[in-house]
Amino acid sequence: MRNAPAKKGTELAPDDPAWDLEADYLSIACVNAAMMLSPDIIVFGGGIMHQKQLLPKIRAKFAEHNNGYVATPDLDDYIVRIGLNDEAGVMGGFFLAADALK
Numbered sequence: 271m272r273n274a275p276a277k278k279g280t281e282l283a284p285d286d287p288a289w290d291l292e293a294d295y296l297s298i299a300c301v302n303a304a305m306m307l308s309p310d311i312i313v314f315g316g317g318i319m320h321q322k323q324l325l326p327k328i329r330a331k332f333a334e335h336n337n338g339y340v341a342t343p344d345l346d347d348y349i350v351r352i353g354l355n356d357e358a359g360v361m362g363g364f365f366l367a368a369d370a371l372k
Contacts, residue, residue, distance in 0.1 A: 284323045293324055297331030300349055304332075304340045315352030325351055 282288055300312050318324065329345040342348045354361050 279318060279321060284321070289321065289324055289327060292318070293327030293331050296324075296328050297335055300328065300332045301335045301340075304336065304342060308340075311347070312349045313352050314349070315355075315358055317356075319351050325349070 296314070303309060303312060314325070314328070329349050332349060333345060336342070352358050
């Protein structure tokens with residue numbers, strides 16, 4: 271049996287089952303981080319987060335995997351998308367340069 275040809279995320283429909291699997295993997299990473307590090311917030315960025323349907327799936331899977339074991343704030347405030355979108359790296363560089371000039 272041959273494997274299906276690989277597709278880029280941008281080629282997948284929003285309701286493709288691959289997003290459920292991706293959300294499951296990312297939610298497991300969030301649960302691990304919550305249990306080991308107790309972060310105040312978990313922030314996702316990068317191209318994958320252009321998929322608007324993904325973040326709610328990650329939160330739902332996080333709640334399922336966590337099962338109330340680790341107390342967290344409201345998941346809408348705990349697992350979030352980066353605020354500066356694709357400009358985070360550039361803006362971070364500008365802020366560091368500005369601080370260096372003080």
